[in-house]
Amino acid sequence: MKPRLGVYKFTSCDGCQLALLNQGADLLALLDRVELVHFPEAGPSAPEAAVDLALIEGSISTPEEAERIRGIRARAGHLVALGACATAGGIQALRNATEAGSAWRAALYPQPEFIATAERSLPVSALVPVDLELFGCPVDGRQLMAALNTVLAGGRYRPSGDSVCGECKQAGHACVLVSRGEPCLGPVTRAGCGALCPGQGRGCYGCFGPSAQANLASLKAVFAGLGLSDAEIGRRFAFITAEAFRALEQKHG
Amino acid sequence: MTHALFLPHARLDDLIRQVQSAGYRVIGPKLEAGVIHYAELNVAAELPWGWQAEQTPGRYRLHRSQQTLAFAWAAPAQGLKPWFFAPVEPLWRLRRTPDGFGLEPCLPDAKPIAVLGARACDLAAVARQDRILEHDPHYQARRQDALFIALHCTHPAASCFCTSAGTGPRASRFDLGLTELDTGFVLEVGSPRGGKLIEPLALAGATADQIQAAQTAVAAAAAQQTRRLPAGDLAGRLAACIDHPRWDAVAQRCLACGNCTQACPTCFCHARRETASADGQSAEHSRHWDSCFGELHGHLAGFQVRPQTAQRYRQWLTHKLGNWWAQFGASGCVGCGRCLTWCPAGIDLTEEVAAVLGEAPCGR
Numbered sequence: 001m002k003p004r005l006g007v008y009k010f011t012s013c014d015g016c017q018l019a020l021l022n023q024g025a026d027l028l029a030l031l032d033r034v035e036l037v038h039f040p041e042a043g044p045s046a047p048e049a050a051v052d053l054a055l056i057e058g059s060i061s062t063p064e065e066a067e068r069i070r071g072i073r074a075r076a077g078h079l080v081a082l083g084a085c086a087t088a089g090g091i092q093a094l095r096n097a098t099e100a101g102s103a104w105r106a107a108l109y110p111q112p113e114f115i116a117t118a119e120r121s122l123p124v125s126a127l128v129p130v131d132l133e134l135f136g137c138p139v140d141g142r143q144l145m146a147a148l149n150t151v152l153a154g155g156r157y158r159p160s161g162d163s164v165c166g167e168c169k170q171a172g173h174a175c176v177l178v179s180r181g182e183p184c185l186g187p188v189t190r191a192g193c194g195a196l197c198p199g200q201g202r203g204c205y206g207c208f209g210p211s212a213q214a215n216l217a218s219l220k221a222v223f224a225g226l227g228l229s230d231a232e233i234g235r236r237f238a239f240i241t242a243e244a245f246r247a248l249e250q251k252h253g
Numbered sequence: 254m255t256h257a258l259f260l261p262h263a264r265l266d267d268l269i270r271q272v273q274s275a276g277y278r279v280i281g282p283k284l285e286a287g288v289i290h291y292a293e294l295n296v297a298a299e300l301p302w303g304w305q306a307e308q309t310p311g312r313y314r315l316h317r318s319q320q321t322l323a324f325a326w327a328a329p330a331q332g333l334k335p336w337f338f339a340p341v342e343p344l345w346r347l348r349r350t351p352d353g354f355g356l357e358p359c360l361p362d363a364k365p366i367a368v369l370g371a372r373a374c375d376l377a378a379v380a381r382q383d384r385i386l387e388h389d390p391h392y393q394a395r396r397q398d399a400l401f402i403a404l405h406c407t408h409p410a411a412s413c414f415c416t417s418a419g420t421g422p423r424a425s426r427f428d429l430g431l432t433e434l435d436t437g438f439v440l441e442v443g444s445p446r447g448g449k450l451i452e453p454l455a456l457a458g459a460t461a462d463q464i465q466a467a468q469t470a471v472a473a474a475a476a477q478q479t480r481r482l483p484a485g486d487l488a489g490r491l492a493a494c495i496d497h498p499r500w501d502a503v504a505q506r507c508l509a510c511g512n513c514t515q516a517c518p519t520c521f522c523h524a525r526r527e528t529a530s531a532d533g534q535s536a537e538h539s540r541h542w543d544s545c546f547g548e549l550h551g552h553l554a555g556f557q558v559r560p561q562t563a564q565r566y567r568q569w570l571t572h573k574l575g576n577w578w579a580q581f582g583a584s585g586c587v588g589c590g591r592c593l594t595w596c597p598a599g600i601d602l603t604e605e606v607a608a609v610l611g612e613a614p615c616g617r
């Protein structure tokens with residue numbers, strides 16, 4: 001019997017699901033090996049069905065979503081969290097740093113009492129055990145396929161904890177931080193994208209979240225040396241994976 | 254410098270054509286994306302004429318210069334390492350067969366390269382990697398027929414210390430050796446193969462003045478360097494400093510990003526990974542550069558032996574300048590200065606080793 005695959009969306013932009021849909025021939029080969037049970041963006045919908053492999057896109061940011069992820073976890077064999085939202089709460093987790101009671105809700109919506117939003121946007125792992133996290137906004141298509149193919153072959157996939165700089169040098173890119181003074185987050189950001197942004201001549205903005213050995217204080221000092229103000233430096237980190245960088249900062253005091 | 258010839262700037266293209274017609278891909282310095290790096294080159298006009306490179310810890314900038322020389326700058330952004338020891342490459346493929354699996358080797362099948370303008374530091378680094386990767390078929394497939402047109406360095410950067418590393422600024426092993434003067438190059442033949450290559454160019458001999466000017470320029474390049482490394486095998490002295498507080502101090506700044514190791518032309522650590530195909534019928538076993546600053550490098554037998562950045566920096570420095578000697582009979586440092594320049598935090602190996610050994614930092 002083919003393994004049963006479900007792809008579930010939570011609070012997210014659908015970009016990670018598109019990364020999967022963009023895999024072309026590899027996606028077709030994958031679909032030959034699995035039974036696609038639930039993937040509304042591609043057609044099949046069976047939200048209550050049991051699956052062997054569940055791919056979760058999006059953060060958990062409403063009470064309803066918290067219930068739904070628990071149900072999926074209970075019915076799934078292997079559960080994979082996809083992308084910055086599912087692994088770090090995503091860009092929408094910027095609200096986590098705002099005051100409880102949330103004045104922003106009243107500022108944005110005429111009738112905020114109808115908005116059933118949790119105070120915080122959370123990664124999947126904050127609610128249920130996760131078997132594998134794939135980072136990035138969106139996930140890297142090649143890494144996603146490598147991970148799925150490994151899991152389907154019975155292996156264990158472990159994403160690198162090294163920084164983007166290794167991939168950047170391996171790709172032969174000119175370092176934008178050293179050669180142009182661009183405030184690149186590559187030295188503290190987890191590898192996996194193949195140094196996409198430096199390859200386009202711009203600084204990494206940290207969408208894979210912190211690397212295992214991230215030294216934020218040192219990189220901030222480097223940015224200050226480039227002439228960035230504290231506020232500008234803060235904004236570099238307050239982005240797609242802001243919560244992950246903030247958690248790291250709190251851990252290191 | 255016996256039998257030196259003179260190659261006018263205007264005839265550099267003749268040399269390039271000669272090398273190409275002998276069957277080589279010519280690799281030379283090129284300005285791309287704001288840095289000078291080794292790239293495939295077809296004509297002399299692609300060289301970085303009239304550019305100079307400022308290199309200090311954590312900083313690299315190009316500037317126009319008054320002179321229109323092709324090589325008035327020092328080490329290119331990356332050495333020759335990626336041309337022979339590929340950053341990422343497949344080693345073999347496994348494919349399912351009716352009775353098990355088959356193994357397909359993936360040897361590179363590339364035209365030999367000729368490096369135009371190879372620096373002394375980079376050639377010394379190639380010689381060191383030659384010993385380490387002597388029996389590596391993938392390295393040897395790219396390396397064995399390579400031809401080197403060396404460039405004796407006349408424009409060191411502030412980051413350079415090849416003089417104290419004993420590798421430059423004059424290259425010692427090459428097929429052809431160039432020293433750039435205002436209007437062209439003093440050219441030396443370093444191998445029979447190099448001699449045969451330039452025979453058809455019928456170049457005139459260099460004059461005594463030209464030879465003198467070339468020697469003076471290279472000697473000046475040596476004298477200009479202010480950074481230095483303590484000489485010889487430092488293993489014993491470094492081992493005595495294993496608990497030095499400097500390791501923790503440098504770890505405050507070190508990003509553990511591994512740029513130093515990736516830019517170092519002698520670093521050879523690598524890791525391997527398997528990638529299963531989407532149809533489940535094959536798998537590729539590939540190799541990629543690794544770094545002692547990375548997560549898996551110190552992950553042995555199920556646990557991390559170097560969890561802290563201080564331990565990783567110490568591993569990098571003590572291996573490079575110390576334990577390399579016992580392993581390979583030489584230092585792991587050729588003095589190219591890349592680990593200083595390309596360190597985003599601007600950490601300077603020469604300064605760190607001086608601090609650990611309690612030596613006065615070099616005269617800067």
Ligand code: SF4
Pocket residue numbers: 164165166168169173174175176177178184185186187195198203204510512597
């Ligand atoms: S461009 Fe960014 S990611 Fe690349 S080496 Fe420089 S700092 Fe690292």
Ligand code: SF4
Pocket residue numbers: 513516517518519573585586587588589590591592593602
């Ligand atoms: S240790 Fe630094 S200076 Fe020495 S060869 Fe490596 S990159 Fe060059």
Ligand code: SF4
Pocket residue numbers: 506507508509510511512513514546592595596597598599600
């Ligand atoms: S010494 Fe510099 S380049 Fe090397 S790992 Fe530390 S911060 Fe990165």
